[in-house]
Amino acid sequence: MTAPVTTQPYPQKYTTPFILYPPALWENRSGQEFLPQLALDQTGQDYVMYLSIPFCRVRCYSCPYFVDQLSPHDPRNKEARFVDAIVADLERWASYKRFQTGSLRAIYIGGGTGSLLKTAYLKRILDTIFANYPVAKDYELTLEGNARDYTPDKLDYVADSHINRVSLGVQSFDESILRIIGSPHAAQESIKAINELSSRGFSNIQMDMMYNLPGHRRETWQRDLEVLRDLDVKHLTTYLYRIHPGTPQDKFIKMGKVAPLVDKESEYVRNMYRDLVEATENMGFHNYMFDHFCRPGWENVYNEWTFLRNNVEILGVGPSAYSFINDYRVGGRKDVEGYIAAVNRGEHFISAVSSQLSPRVRKERYVMNILQAFAVDLKEYEFQFGSSFLEDFKPEVERILGRGLAELADDKLTLTQLGREWHMNVMLEFTNPDFWGETTALEHPHWAMNTPMVDLFAGRREDWLGA
Structure with a gap:
């Protein structure tokens, strides 16, 4: 079943690459008295863990997220005090039946900069997890961070530890571009860290890269992809560079110190994306989720459990981490x-x-x-909920089919190429109408990653989805 294709199915394109749902968060005014609502004494289920390491050495010019710049001298001994706290917090969460009887499927150490911690502190945290939690035999443990943190002792530890996946925020292999965006990464250090890990027998390496950065020429992007081709990387995540209001980069552009970005809807930027698709296909990668490419068999397990399975819980530990427990989103x-x-x-x-x-x-x-992951399996949906997806979301399905954004065949609703281009708007079609126009949540505390959601839903649904 298909429909005529239009090139402008919505009034404007929403491009922020994640949706945290439900969007609104409210101040927790009951303190620890809120804990019984999480039903921590009940039998658990499959879950994942996110550890927030909230430190960076420097702050990238357009970073909107929470970081605490940690001096190498650390005069207040903040790193050690933080590690003491996160270990105690991990042990306390582990004492509940919900997390003792479930199965911990994947662990993601992010931030900030997960790799910034001293090797001994990183080891202490991981030893705490594996001593206190029911970690699945086929677990995935990702350490996210910066190649500059990979000293010889950390390389040796990572290659022979519980860590079985490393994510490096490379962004670009062009030093001039990295300077423009204020990145702490260095091209040659990224290449060296990947090669050093590979030489130690460490296989599961993923990279973050960005395109359409300030002054980013297509030829530079193509060279970045050529460098990638020659590295032993199994997974690639790519993002359009974004200028977040109020950040230093936003100010630099307004002052004329940094070139403005090329319009992301321009043919020039579209060609950069086509370069990416062509390069990854030639490398044997497949695009299995939005922004995510990998060699077959090297998909991100944390993302699979978090996004592609129904109602899997998330235990977030650390400042600015969020959890999803007993159908509540909670965070610090x-x-x-x-x-x-x-x-x-x-x-x-x-x-x-x-x-x-x-x-x-x-x-x-x-x-x-x-x-x-581009599609809804109708039988799987019915298995999960005991009802029909096409009946539960009849108006939404009719809209996206009518706009040529999806097609229905073989017990699947699958996004078309146009649907992939407008995928965030398509996802917004399935949001609850009652959530739109919620302005009171703007006055409540929430962390940086949730800010776009709160801002978005304070507006009008019609502005993004039309009548």
């Missing part, structure tokens, strides 16, 4: 010292909470997550 504010103090008081650091998901919102969340 952007405050390292506040986090340390709370843990030292014997408390969990929960400053923001969502409403509990209703059965309908659970379905919406599932569909938006699964669409990141």
Whole structure:
């Protein structure tokens, strides 16, 4: 079943590359009295863990996220105090039945900069996890970070530790571009770290790269892809560079110190994406999720459990980490010292909470997550919810079919090429109408990754999806 294709199916394209749902978070005014609502004494299920390491050496010019710049001298001994706190917090979360009887499927150490921690501190955290949690035999453990952190002792440890996946934020192999964006990464150090890990028998390496950076020529991008081709990398995540309001890069562009970005809808930027697709296909990669490319068999397990399976829980540990437990989204504010103090008081650091998901919102969340892999399997949906996807979302399905954004065949609703180009808008089709126009959440604390969601849903649905 197909429909005539239009090139402008929506009033404007939404391009922020993630949706956290439900969007609104409210201040947790009940403190630790909120914990019983998480049902921590109940039997657990499959879950993943996200550890927030909230430190960076420098802040990239357009970074909107929470980081605490950690001096190499660390005069207040912040790194050690933070590690003491996160170990205690991990042990406290592990004491609950919910996380003792479930199965920990994947662990992601991000930030900030996960790799920034001293090797001994990193080892202490991982030893705590594996001593206290029911880690699945086929687990995945990703360490995200910066090639500059990979000293010889850290390379040796990572290659012979519980870590079985490394993610490096390379962004570009062009030094001039890295300077323009204020990146802490260095091209030659990234190449060296990848080669050093490979020489130690470490196989599962993923890279982050960006395109359409300020002054980023297509020829430079093509050279970046050629360098990538010669490296032993199994997974690639790519992003359009974004200028976030109020960041230093936003100010530099307005002052004329940095070139403005080329329009992301221009043919020039589209050709950069085509270069990416061609290069990854020639390398034997496949595009299995939006922005994610890999060699077959090297898909991101953390993302699979988080987005492509129904209602898998997330235990977020550390300041500015978020959890999804018992159908609540909960998280802590952007405050390292506040986090340390709370843990030292014997408390969990929960400053923001969502409403509990209703059965309908659970379905919406599932569909938006699964669409990141381009399709909804109708039989799998019925197995998960005991109802028909086509009946539960009849108006939404009719709209996206009518606009040529998807086609229905072989028990699947699959996005067309146009649907992939407008995929964030397509995902927004499945959001609850009652969430739009929610402005009171703007006044409540939430962390940086959730800010775009709160801002988006404070507006009008019609502005993004039309009538």
